Amino acid sequence: MGDPALERVADLLEAVLVSAGGPVPESRLLDALGPEGVDAKVLQAALDRLDARYADRMIELARTAGGWQVRTRPAAAAVLARLEPTRPQKYSRAVLETLALIAWRQPVTRGDIEAVRGVSVNPAIVRTLVERGWVEVVGRRERPGRPELLGTTRQFLDDFGLRSLSDLPDFETFSGQGDALDV
Amino acid sequence: MTQLPLDLYIPPDALSIFLETFEGPLDLLLYLIRRQNLDILDIPVAEVTRQYMEYLALMREMKLELAAEYLLMAAWLAEIKSRMLLPRPPASEEEDEAADPRAELVARLLEYERLGGAARALDERPRQGRDHWPGRVAVSGDLSAWRQPDPPQVALADLVAAMQAVMRRHSLVAHHHVRREPLSVRERMSTILRRLHSAGHLFLETLFLPAEGRAGMVVTFLAILELGKEGAIRLAQDGPFAAIELTAPESGDG
Numbered sequence: 274m275g276d277p278a279l280e281r282v283a284d285l286l287e288a289v290l291v292s293a294g295g296p297v298p299e300s301r302l303l304d305a306l307g308p309e310g311v312d313a314k315v316l317q318a319a320l321d322r323l324d325a326r327y328a329d330r331m332i333e334l335a336r337t338a339g340g341w342q343v344r345t346r347p348a349a350a351a352v353l354a355r356l357e358p359t360r361p362q363k364y365s366r367a368v369l370e371t372l373a374l375i376a377w378r379q380p381v382t383r384g385d386i387e388a389v390r391g392v393s394v395n396p397a398i399v400r401t402l403v404e405r406g407w408v409e410v411v412g413r414r415e416r417p418g419r420p421e422l423l424g425t426t427r428q429f430l431d432d433f434g435l436r437s438l439s440d441l442p443d444f445e446t447f448s449g450q451g452d453a454l455d456v
Numbered sequence: 457m458t459q460l461p462l463d464l465y466i467p468p469d470a471l472s473i474f475l476e477t478f479e480g481p482l483d484l485l486l487y488l489i490r491r492q493n494l495d496i497l498d499i500p501v502a503e504v505t506r507q508y509m510e511y512l513a514l515m516r517e518m519k520l521e522l523a524a525e526y527l528l529m530a531a532w533l534a535e536i537k538s539r540m541l542l543p544r545p546p547a548s549e550e551e552d553e554a555a556d557p558r559a560e561l562v563a564r565l566l567e568y569e570r571l572g573g574a575a576r577a578l579d580e581r582p583r584q585g586r587d588h589w590p591g592r593v594a595v596s597g598d599l600s601a602w603r604q605p606d607p608p609q610v611a612l613a614d615l616v617a618a619m620q621a622v623m624r625r626h627s628l629v630a631h632h633h634v635r636r637e638p639l640s641v642r643e644r645m646s647t648i649l650r651r652l653h654s655a656g657h658l659f660l661e662t663l664f665l666p667a668e669g670r671a672g673m674v675v676t677f678l679a680i681l682e683l684g685k686e687g688a689i690r691l692a693q694d695g696p697f698a699a700i701e702l703t704a705p706e707s708g709d710g
Contacts, residue, residue, distance in 0.1 A: 291591035300656065332591070347587040361586035367479055369575035377574060389567055392480035392525050410646070427654065432584040447573030 274315050282311055283322040287343065290323070296339030296431050338430035338437060362405075371398050372407060376429065377444045380411050380422035399423070407432065472518045475511070481529035482568040484511060489565070496565060499558055501540050505533040536561060610691040610700055618693075618700050619677050622664050639672055644679035649688060652704055660700040 274282070289305055290297060302316060311319070320341065324334045331349040335342055345353055354361065364372075371394070374386050383394040402408035411424035425438070435441065478484045488507050489496050512530060515522055539557035556562075582588055652658050663676050680702070683689045693700045 288593075291593040292595045293590070294592050295590050298656070333588075335588075343591045344584070344588045347582045350587045353589060361583075364579070366572075366575065369579050370479070370571050373571055373574040373578050376578065389564075389571055390480060391482035391529070391564070391568060392523060409650075433578065433581050434584075442577065444570060444574060447570040447577065 274310070274318070278310075279315070279318055279322065282306065282309060282315060283319040283326070285309060286316070286319045287323055287326075290334075290341060290343040293342065296335075296337050296342040298340035302341065335434065336436060337434055338427050364401075367395065368398050368401060372402055372425075372429075375402070375408055375423050376425050376438070377441060379424035379438075381424075382414055382420040382422055384420060386423075468518070471514075472520065475515050475518060475520055480523065481508075481526050482565060484508065484526075485529070486565055486569055496562060499562065501533065501537045501558060505530075505537050508533060532561065610693045614693055615677075615680070615691070615700065618660055619673065622661060623670065623673055639668065639675040641675055641678045641682060644675050645683055645688075648676075648679055648683060648702070652689060652702055656703070658702045660702065663702075 285306060286302065289302065299313075299316065303311065303313065306316065306319075320334065323343070327333050327343075331346050332343055333346050335344055367390075370390060371386055374389055375381055378385065378389075383399070386394050399408065407425055407429040408423055409426050410421045412422045413419040414422055429435075430437065478487065485504065485508060488494075488504055488511075489499065494500060494504070509530060512522065512526055515526075536557045584590070648658070648663060660680075663680075664673050668675075680689070680691075684691060687705060689702045690705050691700055691702060
């Protein structure tokens with residue numbers, strides 16, 4: 274595809290991504306741009322164009338499990354946060370540890386979580402994570418009591434900038450050493 | 457001899473807050489061990505147990521609720537301590553060294569510590585809604601001229617007919633594994649939604665599992681009706697007796 278044509282595709286792609294409000298899977302991008310003569314190769318070229326356009330800007334092209342999105346850069350966070358109606362949620366250590374355990378060890382039961390954290394699972398914590406859209410029930414363990422199995426969602430991957438769970442660093446690499454009271 | 461915070465004067469409010477920040481017995485033990493730079497692979501059990509019990513006493517004095525797990529850990533520490541005092545049995549032929557009574561505790565402490573690291577790592581990742589936000593540019597112009605015409609809505613009769621066809625087809629293929637577990641409509645609704653969101657669209661046929669028998673098909677059917685009623689899915693059918701397709705509803709106009 275000639276350069277001016279590719280530029281136009283990049284422009285259209287940009288229009289799609291900046292108005293989407295969240296990640297868009299490649300298949301949908303092809304649905305939208307296919308009739309403009311865009312196949313997977315052209316799409317990739319257009320994505321690369323966009324990426325280059327934003328190199329020095331406060332927006333960036335990002336890819337997560339849910340697909341492609343144009344989003345603001347973390348460097349702009351302080352400025353943007355002033356316009357957000359609510360303060361971003363700060364999560365307690367208990368919530369983050371629970372989320373981390375589910376993310377790395379899924380699927381896990383509440384019992385599994387208790388065994389590692391050494392304290393019983395506060396139902397409010399799981400509720401918070403489910404309401405936030407990061408955790409869901411993915412099944413049941415075939416054991417007496419048939420406890421629920423918890424796992425992370427696609428939204429979890431998107432919100433934490435992951436393309437898949439394998440993007441998470443190996444659990445064994447965490448020495449965790451440091452002040453145990455880091456809150 | 458390392459100084460313990462207990463030797464310092466800490467105002468009761470601050471002390472109370474300090475004690476409350478412990479997530480549980482593992483957290484407290486880890487704090488005691490790391491703060492004093494004790495070798496976690498060679499924990500001085502008697503001393504750590506003594507300090508641990510002091511903290512429990514302090515927490516009780518501050519009228520803090522002591523979760524049962526703290527007391528369980530106290531009992532475990534006492535047990536380890538007494539096993540350490542007994543002469544170790546000589547290593548058997550199978551093992552290189554006799555089992556260390558502390559081994560399991562150490563393993564759990566290290567794993568909990570790693571979990572803390574993992575949790576911090578997650579929290580530090582740039583997060584959507586806190587560090588970055590997606591583009592929310594408004595779409596201007598009238599898109600209705602380009603919209604595909606809405607496919608004819610599926611009538612209940614069509615849905616029933618499709619279901620009957622599926623059931624007939626599957627009765628011809630006898631299946632001997634009929635799952636006996638109770639099937640929940642709510643769970644089926646969640647499963648359908650999950651599959652729908654990951655695939656974008658689903659054909660009705662693919663939702664029926666012969667192994668679940670008629671009961672499974674009824675539950676699936678009810679789940680689809682409920683989801684349709686809630687507006688969580690849309691059903692479309694190209695023509696009479698064509699495959700029925702489930703899609704997620706369009707998110708907003710414009």
